[in-house]
Amino acid sequence: MLIRQTAPVLGAAGSPYDEPGQWQVSLAMRGLRSDDHYRLDEEQVQRHTLGTFVINHQYAADLSITRAFSERLSMSVGIPWVVASWSIPSPTSPVPGPRAQQDARGLGDMSVSSRYWLFDTKKYQNGNLAIGVGVKAPTGNYRARDLFPDSAGRNNTLRYVDQSVQPGDGGWGLELEAQTFRRFARAQTFASASYLANPRDTNGTPSLLVSRLPPGVAPSASAGTRVVNSVPDQYLVRIGGAMPIKKILVASLAYRIEGQRRYDLFGASHGFRRPGFEMFAEPGVSIARGRQVMSFTVPVGFYRNRKPDPYTGLQG
Secondary structure (H helix, E strand, C coil), X not given: CCCCXXXXXXXXXXXXXXXXXXXXXXXXXXXXXECCCEEECEECCHHHHHCCCXXXXXXXXXXXXEEECCCCEEEEEEEEEEEEEEEEECCCCCCCCCEEEEEEEEECCCEEEEEEECCCCCCCCCEEEEEEEEEECCCCCCCCEEEECCCCCCCCEEEECCCCCCCCCCCCEEEEEEEEEEECCCCXXXXXXXXXXXXXXXXXXXXXXXXXXXXXXXXXXXXXXXXEEECCCEEEEEEEEEEECCCCEEEEEEEEEXXXXXXXXXXXXXXXXXXXXEEEEEEXXXXXXXXXXXXXXCCEEEEEEECCCCCCCCCC
């Protein structure tokens, strides 16, 4: 999940706020590779020992266009592009077979949001609090398919890709955001939080519990509603500080936590989902020249907790 970093950056010249009528264009890019498996906070190391682990690659570019109507009120449009892959040996037992990979790419779920600084920006140049609200539209493909064998390693045919690879989730969403900052003589602290509430329960796309079944094999009774993908809520919180190293170079360090809820804020939480969260230490550097800012961060995960399915108690 991407969150737009729109808090003022230490080292940027002039006012930390946008001017009325000002346009801002930003591009956030993120990439990750995941091959670990967890049950609660216990790593399932046997998956690597047996060679049955999943490899997941996620790449996303989020273009954000912001229009400031005043120093306090602005509106943004977010346009994400997603490239992802998911692979697993097929079959996984009794002896792991060749690794098979499924891919998907395309436009993600677009969003429109507004932000408002609560305190007078002329009086509060060194600190403020903003709240935001937005709408996420289901513009991304949530029924993407790719050639992939069944769980026995045969019948290579078009199948629905794993939920983590789908560019979209198929639901309209409500975005709630908050951010704050405090500037000091030689440093700045900041915090931001984002919550995506998805009222839709399931999106009708067959989950991997069904899409990889061999011909004539029915899903187990324990699968229940997990035979289709859920449309889960998501959240992200980031807290940190920054300090200039040189005139245009700023170093930062943040604590970051993001994840999926077991139970959604609105509506039911049926279907296949992978609830849980991960914590990161996020060092970074920023270069600011006038109104242009370039930031580079490297989140390093140090704690992971995979929650069981809210209705069946099974791991996702």
